[in-house]
Amino acid sequence: MKINVIGVPLNLGCDCAGADKAPNHLRERGLMNIIRKHGHRAFDLGNLYVPPVKEQDKYAQGNTMKYLDTIVEVNNNLAELVYDTLHGGAFPLVIGGDHSLGLGSASGVGKCYDDFGIIWLDAHGDINTSETSPSGNIHGMPLSALMGLGSEELVNIYAPGNKVHAQNVFLVGTRSLDEGERELIRRERLSVYPMDVIREKGIAFVAEDIKRKIKTRKIRNIHFSIDVDSIDPTYAPGTGTPVPEGLTPEEFNAFVDSILAINLVKSMDLVELNPELDEDNQTTNLCLQIIDHVMAQI
Structure with a gap:
């Protein structure tokens, strides 16, 4: 398979140096x-350009979302590159x-396929909006915007309206949700598999339930978005917002x-x-193991 590696050296969404x-x-x-x-056949397409922004200008757009214009610009460019990769x-x-x-x-991905789904592995919901976010960090808002919810600046990235x-949408490994996210999950009847469900029923049950829904809903293409904080910080400490009681590597x-x-x-994020x-490259090595594991099977 031809693999295009796209680096996105972005830390403005989490407002924390290092990512x-x-x-x-x-x-x-x-x-x-x-x-x-x-x-x-692997091709390194390099890193997307992320314009520098001074910290004092994080709210320059006059709203509650940090670094909004720059994050929108980077994501528009990334969407085009992902679309071109899939189209090719x-x-x-x-x-990330x-x-x-x-x-x-x-x-x-959404421009290529109108029958796609998203599997989102994350300790957090990432379904806040500018109205519900307690921090204003946009890394907590992407999934809601992809579903057409929240601020139009995020919803309309690359193309107007919802993308999925x-x-x-399937959220797996969650264990830290804000109240606004819980309300959205109830309202939209999202398929969410928090860690307490995984502990009660097992990860095999979760995978089979998602596969059943994928078949029933005639989803033919999947975007797999993996946040390393979905894994317990005992194994993956090198992340900005770790939450205990996560997935084991097994x-x-x-x-x-x-x-x-x-x-x-058909596509994957690792963020x-x-x-x-x-410490001691523990999470780095785990990320490389994840990539090794995925590439052995696709």
Whole structure:
């Protein structure tokens, strides 16, 4: 398979230094060789340009969302690059950076496929809006905007309106939700699999339930967006917003194996590694293992 690696050195969505260094950090530790060893034709498309913004200008747009204009610009560019990659028959592997980049990657997928779904592995919901977010950090808002909810600046990235139907969104591993997110989940009847459900029923049950819904809803293409904080911080401490009681690496791998087996995953994000918080490269090595595991199967 042809794999296009796209680096997005973005930390404005999380408003925390360090996540922007992850793409180059992973490259320096063998990212491309890991992909190629599985027989893929891998191309490093480099890093998207992220314009510098002074911290005192984070609210320059006069609203509650930090660094809005720059994040919109970067995501528009990312969406175009992901769309071009898919249109050319390749698999876009987007390396972040914070999870606000999911706006661009999934928007690019949405231009290619109107029958796509999103599997979003994350400790958080990422379904706040500018009205419900307690922080104003846009990395907590991408999934709601992709469903057409929230501020029009985010909803209309790359193309007007929602990019994915709410019934085609699957949130896995959540364990830290704001009240506004809980209300949105109830209202939109989202498919959410929090850690208490995973502990009660097992990760195999979750994977099978998602696959059943994918088949029933006639989803033929999947965007797989992975936040490393979905994994318990015992194993993945190098991330900006760790939450205890997450997935074990074994649970994570079992879930990935089950989802990849249906051969519908067409694109992937790996986000929120922060090398500056990563003691002894523990999380870095885990990220490389994740990529190795995925590339062995697609």
